[in-house]
Amino acid sequence: MVIMAAVGSGDESLPTAAVGPDLGSLLTRSARGDEGAFAELYDATAARLHGLVVRVVRDRAQSEEVTQEAFLDIWTHCTRFDPAKGSPLSWMLTIAHRKAVDRVRSAEASKAREVTYEVTTTEREHDSTLEKVEVRLDQQRVRRALATLTDTQRGAVELAYLGGHTHTEVAALLGIPLGTAKTRIRDGLIRLRDTLEVTA
Amino acid sequence: MNPDTHALAGAYAVNAVTDDERRSFETHLDLCADCRAEVAELRAAAATLTSDVELAPPPALRASVLAAVSQTRQLSPLEPPAAASPPGSNGPDAAAEPLASLPATASVDGSPADGDELAARRNRRGLRPWLAAAVAAAVITIGGVAWQPWEDSPSQLTATEQVLRADDAQRLELPMGSSEITLVRSRAVGRAVFLADAMPTPPSGKAYQLWFDVPGRGMVSAGMIPTSGHAVTVPLEGDARTATGAGITLEPENGSEHPTSDPVALFSFT
Structure with missing residues (x-):
């Protein structure tokens, strides 16, 4: 049996989710087939998930499809959500991110996606490209945490997480050895975790 | 444990792996509690990268999701795996704890024979x-x-x-x-x-x-x-x-x- 450990049973585990309804109980009720609870869950998290999906996928129409797929996956799988394996929001974001990455990789295969991802222009690029961007209360905190990453760590993490690239592709994009890209991604995430005191 | 294997935890946490790498690392995850914990933490850490971005999807998406939900069956919860053996027929090792670290000899149970x-x-x-x-x-x-x-x-x-x-x-x-x-x-x-x-x-x-x-x-x-x-x-x-x-x-x-x-x-x- 797989255990994801490092328990973060509540929303406190993701610093950004401290406000709003109790996602855990909404998820539990959804798992019992409560569509009303799932609607609440959607309302509480759709903007966050869709924001992530758009950052990765870029294309709006495709992003909407991906967000919908993610929520359907959350609906079908919430019966198996285990709070011991991470917070509800982290779980939902993981599903959305995986769907987004799968989408861009398959789209890449058909050349449907703009693949160039300029590391130098990732700095808050979305501020100008996304509408209705809501600045979260703790944005400063996250920015400060990001600032503790070296430029190279941050570049590698962003190419991987937001660019949807594999570590091999990250290495190629940055012109660095394979092992180095892998290490930078991990070290960058570890530093982010430690600075933000994220548990799981 | 091969340090090279652990090193993939970051890339794995953010889906920056190929399908083959994912499969291989998941085999490792089954055996490595440290990596499981690390993956969970790094996933949460990565999520903060977009914590400053919220973008409400179009209202039509909500209706579409909820309509699909009402027609989609949820998976059954996972049942505990089947019992080791039928009640009453337990073999001598059915209830045995997994043996942890064993002596560094070729003979697992220490019997020289x-x-x-x-x-x-x-x-x-x-x-x-x-x-x-x-x-x-x-x-x-x-x-x-x-x-x-x-x-x-x-x-x-x-x-x-x-x-x-x-x-x-x-x-x-x-x-x-x-x-x-x-x-x-x-x-x-x-x-x-x-x-x-x-x-x-x-x-x-x-x-x-x-x-x-x-x-x-x-x-x-x-x-x-x-x-x-x-x-x-x-x-x-x-x-x-x-x-x-x-x-x-x-x-x-x-x-x-x-x-x-x-x-x-x-x-x-x-």
Whole structure:
């Protein structure tokens, strides 16, 4: 049996989710087939998930499809959500991110996606490209945490997480050895975790 | 543990891996609590990268999602894996704790007679033709469902995964070279799986062969260990229910019908 450990049973585990309804109980009720609870869950998290999906996928129409797929996956799988394996929001974001990455990789295969991802222009690029961007209360905190990453760590993490690239592709994009890209991604995430005191 | 394997935790956490890498790392995750914890934490950390961005999807999407939801059946919760054996028929090891770190000798249970015993068994009759073992060696590529925060039903899991996740999984570990070898056996699943971080390269023309110790039949070939020098995960060919132990010997590279050398490792199930 797989255990994801490092328990973060509540929303406190993701610093950004401290406000709003109790996602855990909404998820539990959804798992019992409560569509009303799932609607609440959607309302509480759709903007966050869709924001992530758009950052990765870029294309709006495709992003909407991906967000919908993610929520359907959350609906079908919430019966198996285990709070011991991470917070509800982290779980939902993981599903959305995986769907987004799968989408861009398959789209890449058909050349449907703009693949160039300029590391130098990732700095808050979305501020100008996304509408209705809501600045979260703790944005400063996250920015400060990001600032503790070296430029190279941050570049590698962003190419991987937001660019949807594999570590091999990250290495190629940055012109660095394979092992180095892998290490930078991990070290960058570890530093982010430690600075933000994220548990799981 | 191979530090190179751990190093993939970051890339894995943010889906920056190929499907092959994902499968391979998930095999590792099954065995490595540290990496499981790290992946969970790094996923949460990565999520903060977009915590400053919220973008409400169009209202129509909400209606569309909820309409689809009302027509979509949810998966059944995962039931605990089947009990190891029917009540009342527990074998001697059915309730046994997985054996943790074992002594760094070839003889798992510390019995010095083991090597001799194995040698004696070589000559017994009734050994299964080793032909099937060749097949086992070809089945190294273990398919895998995505290792995700949600679980998939046991029926979707490969035999290897079922063994590794079984509640009654019996885990036997031995040091080998600079690495560690592990044998996991589940009576409930009826299979065993061999794992190694990095198998030592065998001498030229030789290969490592797996054996089940089956009462009344002696050492029965359970397949060859691929000699990649890399991490290995191989399901043992044959029924792990009746076997009382497993062993590894160095054999000609095409395998042998019976063990022809002293065991380099022995695992006792009892």
